[in-house]
Amino acid sequence: MNNWSWSYVGEIMPDILRGLWITVQATFYGSLVSFALGLVWALALRAPSRWVTWPVSIFVEFVRNTPLLVQLFFLFFVLPGWGLTFAPLTTGVIGLGLHYSTYTSEVYRAGIDGVPPGQWEAATALSLPRRRIWIAVILPQAFRRVVPALGNYVIAMFKDTPLLAGITVADMLFQANSISATTFDYLEPITVVGVLFVVISYPTSLLLRALERRLVR
Amino acid sequence: MSADSNPPKDRTDEPSAPAKSAAGTELIRFDKVTKRFGGHTVLDSLDFTVSSGKHVTLIGPSGSGKTTILRLLMTLLTPDEGTIRVGGEYLTHEEKGGKLVPAGEKHTREIRKKIGMVFQQFNLFPNMKVLRNITEAPVHVLGMSKDAAEERARDLLELVGLTEHLDKYPTQLSGGQQQRVAIARALAMRPQVLLLDEVTSALDPELVAGVLDVLRDIAHTTDITMLCVTHEMNFARDISDDVLMFDAGRVIESGAPEKIFSEPEQERTREFLSAVL
Amino acid sequence: MTGALWGLFFEGLWITIQLMVYSAALAAAVAFGIGLSRTSRFWIVRFLSGVYVEFFRGTSALVLMFWLFFALPLLGWQLVGIWAGTLALGLSYGAYGSEIVRGAVQAVAPAQREAAVALSFTPWQRLTKVILPQAVPEMMPPFNNLLIELLKGTALASLLSIGELTFQAKLARLSTGQSAQIYGIILVLYFLVAFVLTRIMRVLERRAKASIGRAVPRGEGWFSRKLPVEQQGPEALATGGKP
Numbered sequence: 001m002n003n004w005s006w007s008y009v010g011e012i013m014p015d016i017l018r019g020l021w022i023t024v025q026a027t028f029y030g031s032l033v034s035f036a037l038g039l040v041w042a043l044a045l046r047a048p049s050r051w052v053t054w055p056v057s058i059f060v061e062f063v064r065n066t067p068l069l070v071q072l073f074f075l076f077f078v079l080p081g082w083g084l085t086f087a088p089l090t091t092g093v094i095g096l097g098l099h100y101s102t103y104t105s106e107v108y109r110a111g112i113d114g115v116p117p118g119q120w121e122a123a124t125a126l127s128l129p130r131r132r133i134w135i136a137v138i139l140p141q142a143f144r145r146v147v148p149a150l151g152n153y154v155i156a157m158f159k160d161t162p163l164l165a166g167i168t169v170a171d172m173l174f175q176a177n178s179i180s181a182t183t184f185d186y187l188e189p190i191t192v193v194g195v196l197f198v199v200i201s202y203p204t205s206l207l208l209r210a211l212e213r214r215l216v217r
Numbered sequence: 218m219s220a221d222s223n224p225p226k227d228r229t230d231e232p233s234a235p236a237k238s239a240a241g242t243e244l245i246r247f248d249k250v251t252k253r254f255g256g257h258t259v260l261d262s263l264d265f266t267v268s269s270g271k272h273v274t275l276i277g278p279s280g281s282g283k284t285t286i287l288r289l290l291m292t293l294l295t296p297d298e299g300t301i302r303v304g305g306e307y308l309t310h311e312e313k314g315g316k317l318v319p320a321g322e323k324h325t326r327e328i329r330k331k332i333g334m335v336f337q338q339f340n341l342f343p344n345m346k347v348l349r350n351i352t353e354a355p356v357h358v359l360g361m362s363k364d365a366a367e368e369r370a371r372d373l374l375e376l377v378g379l380t381e382h383l384d385k386y387p388t389q390l391s392g393g394q395q396q397r398v399a400i401a402r403a404l405a406m407r408p409q410v411l412l413l414d415e416v417t418s419a420l421d422p423e424l425v426a427g428v429l430d431v432l433r434d435i436a437h438t439t440d441i442t443m444l445c446v447t448h449e450m451n452f453a454r455d456i457s458d459d460v461l462m463f464d465a466g467r468v469i470e471s472g473a474p475e476k477i478f479s480e481p482e483q484e485r486t487r488e489f490l491s492a493v494l
Numbered sequence: 495m496t497g498a499l500w501g502l503f504f505e506g507l508w509i510t511i512q513l514m515v516y517s518a519a520l521a522a523a524v525a526f527g528i529g530l531s532r533t534s535r536f537w538i539v540r541f542l543s544g545v546y547v548e549f550f551r552g553t554s555a556l557v558l559m560f561w562l563f564f565a566l567p568l569l570g571w572q573l574v575g576i577w578a579g580t581l582a583l584g585l586s587y588g589a590y591g592s593e594i595v596r597g598a599v600q601a602v603a604p605a606q607r608e609a610a611v612a613l614s615f616t617p618w619q620r621l622t623k624v625i626l627p628q629a630v631p632e633m634m635p636p637f638n639n640l641l642i643e644l645l646k647g648t649a650l651a652s653l654l655s656i657g658e659l660t661f662q663a664k665l666a667r668l669s670t671g672q673s674a675q676i677y678g679i680i681l682v683l684y685f686l687v688a689f690v691l692t693r694i695m696r697v698l699e700r701r702a703k704a705s706i707g708r709a710v711p712r713g714e715g716w717f718s719r720k721l722p723v724e725q726q727g728p729e730a731l732a733t734g735g736k737p
Binding site for chain 2: 611
């Protein structure tokens with residue numbers, strides 16, 4: 001039994017905030033990867049040929065239905081054997097981005113499907129070229145539905161970044177762990193990290209809800 | 218039956234005598250009932266009574282508060298002011314130490330058992346087959362045995378002409394059939410009062426007659442009190458003992474159907490009737 | 495791959511499944527308890543259950559697991575690894591599940607409640623006879639998603655050195671060094687479990703819907719798990735105090 005010590009919290013804060021910075025970077029770059037790859041999957045799944053849609057769909061389902069942590073281990077231990085050596089953070093960003101791209105692809109799909117067919121018909125009736133229909137009619141309408149959903153996956157990704165500690169990325173959890181390993185006092189470091197996650201993700205989700213209300217009218 | 222004719226009663230008055238089953242005694246009484254939605258007053262200090270065994274129809278333009286009356290009686294809404302009594306007992310109030318206080322759920326439920334309701338949208342339970350829709354409440358609310366409840370349900374299904382459908386789910390029935398099941402379900406509780414809330418409005422025109430025939434049958438062969446909101450003026454003329462014309466939260470005219478439909482006194486009633494007939 | 499390694503994997507898989515079943519049971523209890531509390535008539539009940547949901551959805555399941563395993567003992571409570579894992583997964587996935595329960599209950603037409611009032615059902619009867627039988631089939635597809643997420647979450651327990659599948663893979667990698675094969679195999683094992691779970695949930699959904707007289711369209715796609723992009727996604731759930 002030990003007691004909460006604020007001075008200990010003060011001592012460990014710099015290390016934890018350094019971990020937070022890594023966490024934020026992983027989330028940011030991971031999001032960019034997932035936004036881009038997700039769009040690739042979404043468009044590939046609309047391809048006319050089964051030779052494209054089937055392999056992509058199997059790959060997407062496989063990645064989506066297996067644990068991120070194991071995927072991270074796979075990338076971390078297997079890629080170097082194939083001559084691809086990255087910094088742990090880079091591997092983590094690839095893993096996060098790849099895993100979440102299988103979710104964002106669904107967001108894009110739903111966003112595009114959600115535009116009423118009448119919009120296609122109306123735009124076609126005006127003889128707009130196909131490219132113009134996408135840019136001026138479909139995507140702006142899909143955008144409103146897509147942005148809040150993507151934002152939610154960014155928050156989810158943020159909360160999954162501690163998994164990167166498993167592949168030695170020095171994120172918040174990793175920092176908390178290594179502090180505790182020397183002091184043998186886990187209470188403050190892990191509590192602070194847990195609370196920081198709530199303190200960051202809850203206001204962010206409130207912002208997203210506000211954004212969603214503005215976008216989805 | 219009277220509307221707006223009895224003087225406003227003080228709320229601390231003795232409650233009227235307990236209900237008797239004999240026809241002609243007062244069964245429903247609204248005293249200075251006011252209901253507002255936001256800033257909009259739907260019912261404005263409304264007084265009216267319905268005697269036991271009578272069939273009363275409420276007519277009037279939409280938004281005049283007719284449906285609100287039914288929903289207040291069913292305790293789906295609570296009045297902002299005033300009291301409602303059913304069979305002499307307060308519906309949403311209880312007397313404690315000589316004072317009227319808002320009633321608990323239990324009290325309200327006891328009084329509510331005297332009232333049955335048929336809804337515009339039928340509201341059958343989609344998770345239960347027809348027979349169980351009818352027996353569920355008698356078994357679990359009134360404590361009837363399952364066998365007795367099923368026997369009664371079969372009788373009622375015969376009354377509404379749907380015996381062969383008792384093993385179907387509501388979604389497998391037409392709107393008119395669903396509404397007849399809903400009538401049977403309400404009657405299975407042996408209510409003293411049956412509230413009918415625009416029961417044919419959601420039906421395709423060709424299905425209306427079947428439902429109205431069932432209701433006519435019930436009106437003419439039982440002594441159940443009916444309070445009915447409808448746009449079917451012929452049906453209203455057929456079954457009603459009294460018709461109340463509503464406008465802007467008040468009863469502006471009331472009387473026997475022959476009088477209201479053929480020689481209304483109020484200009485507003487004439488306008489309304491010429492618009493709907 | 496030797497037989498001994500396969501033995502290791504199946505031992506790990508068995509613990510993974512146990513961990514998943516225990517966590518799912520806890521999560522289901524939390525989901526219904528908290529989810530129904532959020533529809534309570536009393537604001538304090540709604541408020542407290544809302545705080546629970548926001549807290550456990552807001553934090554990271556892995557950090558929670560570490561806290562329960564490493565920090566809680568310092569407060570005088572020592573938990574065996576598998577129970578720390580179960581508790582962390584059950585509490586956090588229960589918070590997500592509670593939003594599914596709340597959403598499905600609130601999606602039952604208000605007229606159904608009114609009809610139940612008109613038949614003088616007690617509030618408990620209204621819930622158990624009318625509301626839940628209609629709401630539960632609607633919960634099945636999002637619960638399926640949550641169960642798969644939970645299955646994936648069990649891998650986190652390997653970081654507490656609980657001998658589930660991912661941990662056994664780590665041991666196997668250390669002893670053989672064949673990373674690609676080992677992680678490839680256990681990814682496939684996870685995928686197969688997810689596939690079977692999805693099939694089972696589809697059958698359950700079909701049964702539940704049939705029992706209330708509704709047909710379920712045959713699943714589209716070969717995996718046929720629908721992602722909660724719009725209806726039950728956090729954004730739909732998040733609209734806080736709306737009745």
